Amino acid sequence: MGDLMEPDLISDLPQSIIESILTRLPIRDAVRTSILSSKWRYKWASITQLVFDEKCVPFCSDQDFDEKSLIEFITRALFLHEGPIHKFQLTTSYLQSCPDIDQWILFLSRNDIKELALELGEGDWFRVPASLFRCKKLTHLELFRCELDPPPSFKGFLFMKNLTLHQVSVYPDVIENLISSCPLLENLSLSYFDSLTLNINAPNLKYLFLEGEFRDINLENAPLLSSMSVAMYMTDDNFEHFEQSSSCNFDKFLGGLPRLETLTGHIYFTKYLSIGYDLGKLAITYDHLKVIELYQVSFEDMKEIYVVLRLVTSSPNLEELQISGSSNALVAMEAPDLDLWEKESHSKCALEKLKHVKMTEMSSVPHEMEFIKFLLCRSPVLERMSITPCVYVMDGRLNMLIELVRFRRACSSKIKL
Numbered sequence: 001m002g003d004l005m006e007p008d009l010i011s012d013l014p015q016s017i018i019e020s021i022l023t024r025l026p027i028r029d030a031v032r033t034s035i036l037s038s039k040w041r042y043k044w045a046s047i048t049q050l051v052f053d054e055k056c057v058p059f060c061s062d063q064d065f066d067e068k069s070l071i072e073f074i075t076r077a078l079f080l081h082e083g084p085i086h087k088f089q090l091t092t093s094y095l096q097s098c099p100d101i102d103q104w105i106l107f108l109s110r111n112d113i114k115e116l117a118l119e120l121g122e123g124d125w126f127r128v129p130a131s132l133f134r135c136k137k138l139t140h141l142e143l144f145r146c147e148l149d150p151p152p153s154f155k156g157f158l159f160m161k162n163l164t165l166h167q168v169s170v171y172p173d174v175i176e177n178l179i180s181s182c183p184l185l186e187n188l189s190l191s192y193f194d195s196l197t198l199n200i201n202a203p204n205l206k207y208l209f210l211e212g213e214f215r216d217i218n219l220e221n222a223p224l225l226s227s228m229s230v231a232m233y234m235t236d237d238n239f240e241h242f243e244q245s246s247s248c249n250f251d252k253f254l255g256g257l258p259r260l261e262t263l264t265g266h267i268y269f270t271k272y273l274s275i276g277y278d279l280g281k282l283a284i285t286y287d288h289l290k291v292i293e294l295y296q297v298s299f300e301d302m303k304e305i306y307v308v309l310r311l312v313t314s315s316p317n318l319e320e321l322q323i324s325g326s327s328n329a330l331v332a333m334e335a336p337d338l339d340l341w342e343k344e345s346h347s348k349c350a351l352e353k354l355k356h357v358k359m360t361e362m363s364s365v366p367h368e369m370e371f372i373k374f375l376l377c378r379s380p381v382l383e384r385m386s387i388t389p390c391v392y393v394m395d396g397r398l399n400m401l402i403e404l405v406r407f408r409r410a411c412s413s414k415i416k417l
Contacts, residue, residue, distance in 0.1 A: 045080050049087040052077075054094060067094040075100060078107050087115040087140075095120050106131040114159075117142035125169060143168055150174065156181025164189040172197050214272075218252045225257050226288070231266035248276040250307060255284055262291040263311075270294055274303035289315040290353075298326040299367040305340070309371070313349045321354060321375070325361040325368060325390065341370040354379040360388040 057069040070092060088108050095101070101118070108116065109131045116138060120126050126146040133154040141157070142164040149170070160182035165175070166189070179185065180201040188205055190198075193212035200208075201221040210217070211231040219225070250273045254260075265273075292311060298304050312318060357375055362368055372387070 046083045048084055050077065050081075050085060051087070051089045053091045063094065067098075070094055071098065071100050074104065078104060081111075084112040086112065088113055089115070089117040091117070091119045093121040098126070101126060102129040102131070105129055105135075109134045112137055114138060115140035117164075118146065119144040119166075120146070142166075148174070148178075150178065154181075156183070158183065160185055162187040165191075167192045176201070211266075216252075217249075219254075219256060220252075221256070223256060224259050226259050226261040228257075228260065228262070229264040229266075230269050232268040232272055234268050234271075249273050250276075254311075258284060258286070259288055260286055261288050262293075263289060264293040266295045268296070270297050270304045270307050271301070273307045274301065284314065286311075286315045287317060290317055291320045292318060293322040295324045296326045296361075297323055299363075299365055299371065302340070305367055305371070309340075309344070309374075312351070312375075313347075316351075317353045318351060319353050320356045322358040322360075324359070325363055338366060338370060341374065344374060349378055351375070351379045352381065355381055355383045357382065357385040359386070361390045362387055363390050363392065 052070070052074050054066070054070065056073050057066065060066060074090070085108055088104075090101075098120075101120075105116075106129065113135050114137050116132070116135065117140075118126070119142070122145070128143065128146050128148050130151050133150050136157070137159055138157050139159050140162040141160065142162075144166045145168070147169045148165070156178075161184050163179070163182060163185060170178075175190075175196075176199055179188065182202070184204055185202045186204055187207040188200070188202065189209040190196075191209070191211040193214070195213050195215050197216040198214060199218045199220050203221055204224055205222045206224055206226050208219075208222070208225055208228045208230075210229070213233045248255075253273060292315065294308060294311075297308055308323065312321065354375070357379075359368075359372065372385075376382070376385070
């Protein structure tokens with residue numbers, strides 16, 4: 001009697017485990033499992049996550065052929081698929097404005113799609129079809145380099161939690177309505193927008209990333225926001241608009257964020273906050289704010305100094321502070337008015353949780369040195385302060401260090417220069 005055939009343990013695994021294995025494979029390899037045996041012929045066809053990129057098809061030097069092969073592969077995968085599709089992701093430089101994408105999204109809208117990400121080539125921007133807005137169960141949407149124009153009948157994505165729009169052409173009122181019509185939205189990322197005026201109404205928003213040219217930003221309703229990163233680019237028109245504005249950017253942007261835990265402000269952020277800022281008032285205490293990172297701060301602009309100082313002193317639980325200076329501080333200016341620091345020396349502010357300070361691109365101008373002195377004498381648990389001079393003052397490092405070690409400290413922290 002011949003040996004009994006060894007049992008096929010892998011093929012007999014529960015479908016949920018097999019799907020978990022196939023989902024972790026590149027989609028091309030998952031489809032190729034169909035040649036293993038008759039049992040495996042269509043096992044891949046029920047996976048709920050489909051991730052496509054240029055590696056799905058063999059590369060050749062003919063871009064038209066590569067594009068056609070990728071379109072055929074995706075179309076066939078969708079045609080043979082069975083059951084719901086919860087995630088569809090397409091990342092490729094081959095496809096730009098491709099009519100087949102409209103049919104794919106229409107198909108996905110009928111298959112319980114929850115996560116959709118489209119990042120296409122650098123050519124003509126893709127116009128998002130109306131069928132996208134019929135994907136009622138979407139929880140995660142990422143769109144790159146496309147035109148977005150919801151139909152009048154669109155009432156919102158009621159389950160949306162994560163929204164990313166990168167280089168998306170859209171009218172300001174449309175994007176505001178899109179945000180406000182996602183009542184569960186927790187994570188919002190907007191990048192590379194030009195001269196956008198934006199009012200954000202998102203009561204459940206927790207994470208916010210903004211990058212681009214913004215004429216105005218108003219966080220009118222984001223009370224749960226805990227983490228924010230902002231990179232602002234300025235044009236001459238925007239500067240003129242800001243200078244003519246009578247409203248307080250600080251209040252509009254940060255005045256209603258009591259739950260903020262981390263704040264990162266890149267180029268021009270403190271400049272933007274300083275416009276219209278009432279130097280003597282701050283109506284909020286940031287009890288949860290633990291990490292502040294501010295880049296390209298001008299310590300020759302008194303309003304920017306006040307913005308930084310008030311942010312720090314209004315954050316009693318601040319643990320980490322990182323600030324980089326601006327090369328503009330090297331421009332020859334009149335003798336600085338240091339009365340501010342004399343007034344601050346009489347305040348009772350104590351940074352009782354501040355442990356780590358990192359300051360880069362420092363040019364040792366008087367206000368920078370006074371700010372460092374302020375931090376040292378108000379931070380009893382400070383463990384480490386790292387200071388990096390800008391390249392233009394490397395010859396003055398020794399003099400800077402001599403001045404720093406003379407500053408009175410509230411702790412025995414190390415200063416690294």
